[in-house]
Amino acid sequence: MDVSSPRFKQKAVIALANPTLRQALGQSRKGFVNKRAELVAALPEFEALRDQARDVKNHVLENLDHYLERFDSAVTAAGGHVHWARDAEEARNIILGICERVQARTITKGKSMVSEEVNLNAALEARGYTVVETDLGEYIIQLAKEPPSHIIAPAIHKTKEQVSDLFEAAHGGPRKTTVADLVTEARLVLRDKYFKADVGITGGNYLVAETGSSIIVTNEGNGDLTQTLAKVHIVTSGIERIVPTLEDVSLFLRILARSATGQETETYTTLSTGPRRPGDVDGPEEFHVVLVDNGRSKMLGGKFQDMLRCIRCGACMNHCPVYGAVGGHAYGWVYPGPMGSVLTPLFVGLDATYDLPNACTLNGRCQSVCPVRIPLPELLRELRHQQHQRGISPPVQRRALGVWRFVAERPGLYQFANRLAARALKSLGGRDGRLRHLPFAGGWTALRDLPAPEGKTFLELWHARKA
Amino acid sequence: MPDSRSAILRQIRTALGRGPLSDSAAAALDARRPAHTRIAFDEDLVERFVARFESRSGTVARVSRLDAIPAAVAAYRQAHGLPPRAAVARPLAGLPWPAGFAHHPGPAGPDEQMSVTPCLAGIAEIGSLMLASGPDSPTTLNFVPDHHLIVLPAGHIVRHFEDAWTLLRALPGGLPRATNIISGPSRTGDVELTIQLGAHGPRSVHVLLVEDGPAAGG
Numbered sequence: 001m002d003v004s005s006p007r008f009k010q011k012a013v014i015a016l017a018n019p020t021l022r023q024a025l026g027q028s029r030k031g032f033v034n035k036r037a038e039l040v041a042a043l044p045e046f047e048a049l050r051d052q053a054r055d056v057k058n059h060v061l062e063n064l065d066h067y068l069e070r071f072d073s074a075v076t077a078a079g080g081h082v083h084w085a086r087d088a089e090e091a092r093n094i095i096l097g098i099c100e101r102v103q104a105r106t107i108t109k110g111k112s113m114v115s116e117e118v119n120l121n122a123a124l125e126a127r128g129y130t131v132v133e134t135d136l137g138e139y140i141i142q143l144a145k146e147p148p149s150h151i152i153a154p155a156i157h158k159t160k161e162q163v164s165d166l167f168e169a170a171h172g173g174p175r176k177t178t179v180a181d182l183v184t185e186a187r188l189v190l191r192d193k194y195f196k197a198d199v200g201i202t203g204g205n206y207l208v209a210e211t212g213s214s215i216i217v218t219n220e221g222n223g224d225l226t227q228t229l230a231k232v233h234i235v236t237s238g239i240e241r242i243v244p245t246l247e248d249v250s251l252f253l254r255i256l257a258r259s260a261t262g263q264e265t266e267t268y269t270t271l272s273t274g275p276r277r278p279g280d281v282d283g284p285e286e287f288h289v290v291l292v293d294n295g296r297s298k299m300l301g302g303k304f305q306d307m308l309r310c311i312r313c314g315a316c317m318n319h320c321p322v323y324g325a326v327g328g329h330a331y332g333w334v335y336p337g338p339m340g341s342v343l344t345p346l347f348v349g350l351d352a353t354y355d356l357p358n359a360c361t362l363n364g365r366c367q368s369v370c371p372v373r374i375p376l377p378e379l380l381r382e383l384r385h386q387q388h389q390r391g392i393s394p395p396v397q398r399r400a401l402g403v404w405r406f407v408a409e410r411p412g413l414y415q416f417a418n419r420l421a422a423r424a425l426k427s428l429g430g431r432d433g434r435l436r437h438l439p440f441a442g443g444w445t446a447l448r449d450l451p452a453p454e455g456k457t458f459l460e461l462w463h464a465r466k467a
Numbered sequence: 468m469p470d471s472r473s474a475i476l477r478q479i480r481t482a483l484g485r486g487p488l489s490d491s492a493a494a495a496l497d498a499r500r501p502a503h504t505r506i507a508f509d510e511d512l513v514e515r516f517v518a519r520f521e522s523r524s525g526t527v528a529r530v531s532r533l534d535a536i537p538a539a540v541a542a543y544r545q546a547h548g549l550p551p552r553a554a555v556a557r558p559l560a561g562l563p564w565p566a567g568f569a570h571h572p573g574p575a576g577p578d579e580q581m582s583v584t585p586c587l588a589g590i591a592e593i594g595s596l597m598l599a600s601g602p603d604s605p606t607t608l609n610f611v612p613d614h615h616l617i618v619l620p621a622g623h624i625v626r627h628f629e630d631a632w633t634l635l636r637a638l639p640g641g642l643p644r645a646t647n648i649i650s651g652p653s654r655t656g657d658v659e660l661t662i663q664l665g666a667h668g669p670r671s672v673h674v675l676l677v678e679d680g681p682a683a684g685g
Contacts, residue, residue: 024659062483064479066493067496068475085471153656153660156660158658160658160661179658182658183658190667195576219653221610221653224647225667228606244501246628246636247500249632250632264522265595267651269595271646272644272645280602280605281605282606283644291475299482300482301484
């Protein structure tokens with residue numbers, strides 16, 4: 001999909017002024033946050049599990065080549081095929097090639113963020129295939145022709161009324177107004193598609209090196225119908241989603257649902273190991289896994305390697321005050337929120353994404369809930385540092401920082417300037433000690449006053465007390 | 468076309484600052500069998516399974532013996548106003564089904580309303596069922612019908628995921644094509660995070676817990 005991250009500020013302002021979005025985001029996120037907190041409080045093992053999950057991910061990354069080779073052999077031994085894609089274009093071409101070879105017409109899809117990342121739907125539709133998203137949230141935004149605004153709840157920004165409008169336009173009336181009726185309508189419309197599908201495409205939460213299994217974790221069962229009923233099952237997954245053994249799978253199953261939706265478990269966890277076998281009466285005739293690199297291997301061994309631990313649970317965005325205020329679309333690409341503010345600059349480049357690492361208050365809530373303990377605020381700070389070094393940050397800001405540095409490196413001058421500023425601001429603050437306008441900081445004082453300093457600097461008070 | 472597999476592996480090794488692992492290092496990784504923290508609980512396995520499964524809107528009926536299954540299925544069918552037919556997995560075909568009850572071993576087609584299947588295990592930790600696909604347990608029976616009835620002998624309930632993996636690895640053909648861990652009826656929260664059952668898979672998942680008697684279906 002196109003990158004609209006350069007328009008983050010405009011989109012954030014529009015989002016903040018949108019009452020429908022406020023309503024949708026407010027209701028939903030509170031649910032995720034509260035349910036997670038309840039479950040975590042009830043599980044004394046949770047912090048130990050997070051440590052172990054972090055360690056297993058680090059272990060996998062240190063040995064990624066080995067585990068990928070093992071996974072490849074195990075899939076092949078089970079009768080499946082592994083395809084390696086260096087970038088988005090190669091991933092699209094592999095999938096287009098399979099669809100062409102099997103003369104596909106209808107393609108059903110379970111939720112896959114990697115397929116969003118490589119912009120798969122547009123490529124398939126351009127070749128004339130009928131592409132049907134089957135996850136209810138993805139189906140809603142496909143009808144709305146919008147990208148997902150959350151990695152596990154793609155239509156979190158839509159209200160029930162908006163869904164009613166979309167369904168009425170797509171399916172014809174009568175208009176459904178209750179959640180139950182809307183879900184039933186989607187169920188009936190999509191049933192047909194599963195049985196008609198030639199190719200079913202799903203994501204992969206985990207790829208098990210030991211067994212060659214790909215795993216999806218879902219609540220709706222759409223991914224299972226997609227992969228069971230289509231003639232060909234294609235899994236799209238990032239190369240970092242490998243776990244070594246089934247024992248490691250247990251570990252991640254214990255933290256994923258709790259962190260993501262605040263459930264003890266999602267409804268369905270399915271391990272797919274190869275295609276239909278002799279004697280089987282159902283299941284796909286072909287099983288393919290497309291391993292997508294698309295910039296991931298370049299993150300290895302560097303300052304952003306920790307980000308490759310991400311298990312795409314969405315806890316960071318559920319707890320992020322900035323995401324909670326502006327929603328997912330403002331971020332302008334596939335991955336929103338804190339994890340997206342790290343990934344987007346790394347995947348699409350620092351230049352087009354200046355605002356993302358800066359739209360963060362460094363409050364640290366994301367890191368405090370991340371199940372694999374990714375130091376998200378540190379990574380965002382590192383991105384800011386790189387923006388500065390590469391001269392991407394705005395000239396005014398760079399000049400101001402230059403001035404500050406000049407002064408800060410000269411303690412005498414610094415203390416003098418501090419004393420001067422403290423007194424000047426005190427007198428500007430007037431009788432009630434509040435500043436209503438500040439030069440160069442109009443944005444800050446537009447919505448609130450700044451308390452004025454008391455007139456003496458910290459060092460002055462310190463020396464006075466010692467004397 | 469250059470080989471993408473080699474290119475990606477080369478890039479990974481360059482980033483990690485090393486060449487391919489030595490045979491002994493690779494063998495050590497292959498032998499790794501981690502023992503991660505498991506969730507501790509004191510409850511009886513059966514009670515834990517039932518409580519967790521029911522907490523997600525799954526339902527459980529206890530039957531004393533395997534040959535009481537047909538009567539339990541009939542009771543469920545009548546309670547839900549379902550016609551006397553179902554997809555019944557092969558290992559259960561030999562039960563004393565009443566005359567007039569039509570059943571076939573699958574696959575389940577779009578009009579299938581009910582299925583009855585065995586399972587490989589119950590997992591007490593979270594109250595989930597593990598089903599292994601094969602000619603005796605077609606996957607469509609687990610997802611297509613509105614009503615999925617699962618026969619679970621109490622002795623098949625294991626404590627943790629890890630115990631279930633042991634059963635899975637011990638299957639004659641190794642891991643089945645599809646391993647389905649099912650924790651209740653299909654659900655969605657995609658419209659305003661309001662939980663709604665029956666999104667795409669079964670609207671109702673009903674466990675027939677066999678408290679005594681021989682093991683069924685694997």
